[in-house]
Amino acid sequence: MKLREQKSFVRFWTASTTSNLGTYITTIALQVLVVVNLGGSAVDVGWVSASRWLPYVLLGLIAGVLVDRFHRKTVLVVTDMGRGIIFAFICLLAVIGVLSIGWLMILLVLFGAMSLFNDVAYRSFVPQLVPRPLLTRAYARLEQSAAVTETGGPAIGGGLVSWIGAPFALLVDAVSYLFSGVLMASVKHQPSDKVKVGPLGQQIKEGLQWVYQHQYLRTLALNTHVWFLFHSMTMTVLVSFFLIELGFDASHLGFALASAGVGAVAGTSLSTRAGARLGIGRAMAFSRILYAPAVIVMALAPATNTSDSLNIALIFAVVGQLLYGFAMGIEGPLEMGYQQYVTPSHLQGRMNATLRSINRSVVVIGAPLGGAIADELGFLTALWISIAGLALCGLWFGLSSMRKAQIKEYEI
Structure with a gap:
């Protein structure tokens, strides 16, 4: 039984790697956006960062219940598309000069909420793509890709920010999420057990x-x-x-x-x-x-x-x-x-x-x-x-x- 023969997993793996790369680009782009484009302080950087994680604290347990009630692929597609739209909107607001720290925090709270539901569905979806004995091998491939993007993503992000500016670097991340969502929609999977x-x-x-x-x-x-x-x-x-x-x-x-x-x-x-x-x-x-x-x-x-x-x-x-x-x-x-x-x-x-x-x-x-x-x-x-x-x-x-x-x- 070979992992590369699991075509649905390969599509999922590709989509995951693409969105991961965009995420590490975002890490640098957001910091530069706050400090350079919005003239924010270190405290502002801290608040902006915290706003991304706030939904995990407030909605984490509820997200698990809701994800178990819905089709996990649908959750993954919708949240990938939603995150892409949010970053495209942030880029637009920054370009036309109306983005503020407050608006950025609000948009990142929405982004964090979608990321929460995506994370929960992502981890729960893999068992629907590969047989259980292959799970650790599947996660090894996903973690390898994540490690590679963690190593190269910041460098690519720094280069993009220097070349096209922080707002348009976020637009690149938006495209990565939209691409991931489209590819995820094409994944075939075994249906999960219905939850009462x-x-x-x-x-x-x-x-x-x-x-x-x-x-x-x-x-x-x-x-x-x-x-x-x-x-x-x-x-x-x-x-x-x-x-x-x-x-x-x-x-x-x-x-x-x-x-x-x-x-x-x-x-x-x-x-x-x-x-x-x-x-x-x-x-x-x-x-x-x-x-x-x-x-x-x-x-x-x-x-x-x-x-x-x-x-x-x-x-x-x-x-x-x-x-x-x-x-x-x-x-x-x-x-x-x-x-x-x-x-x-x-x-x-x-x-x-x-x-x-x-x-x-x-x-x-x-x-x-x-x-x-x-x-x-x-x-x-x-x-x-x-x-x-x-x-x-x-x-x-x-x-x-x-x-x-x-x-x-x-x-x-």
Whole structure:
């Protein structure tokens, strides 16, 4: 049984890769739009960024119920088209000079809501395209593409912004979403099980019970929530640590952060082999244990006073980012594949929404918490607190029953 023979998945994969590339272009284009075109401050950049994630906190659990009630392909097509229209509208408002920070935030809240429903449907749709034994391999391919676009997207986005300006760079992203929506509409799939429509609260409760009462999903979910807390703290502190403590400029920062994408490509390439050789649970435990050493390497980078010490610090940062990205690459496909494998079709949307919304809610806490600790106690202290938390997650995962989790008929 070969993944490339699953023609519907190949179309889905192509659509996903296209929209992912556009997303990473947007990350840079929006920041430039706020600061350069709209004359915004760093605080404005923060508020604009937060507006994209607000729907995940407010609507996450509800999204899971609604996605389970509708055809997932329809949700994917509508939300891709909708996101393309929103970015085209932002470009138009910017060009005619009527766009403001407030209007941009409102439009990005709508964009975030569509992204929420798209994310939930996206994760729940893959089991309708490939047989369950191929799920981890399918997610490995999707994660490989995501890692490649994460590595190249910012560079392409920076070039586009310099060439045609931030508003028109967003228009390029709009085209990518529209193309993804058209291609997604052509995907053929197995119909999902019909969900019995009941009270909204009861259906949310069913999703929560499935995740937090399952023998293995409970441990995976709780450990991942805590991991996201310390991961978000780490990512918040690292950028400032690189720029201020180590003296990196923008090019050094971009090179270091891109290394995580390179590591992720390597990790996803080995993910299915690791799952087959070690078992799904043990392979995920291995990756969780790698995060703390990766951040330790970066925390040990020497402060820079000369060009030689700057190069040494850059090597520490690159190695740490490579290892961190490698761990994420190993874990990502296995984690998503296992979640989909053990969850019945009619609960897929609610399971995905439960995990994703709570993880994103934790990020809303962890990111400012990491910044506050860094401001009060210093970058290194904040990093070592994050290291301790990541190490705790790795130890907890490795000693839990989750290490025994497996997918039957797993094959390379």
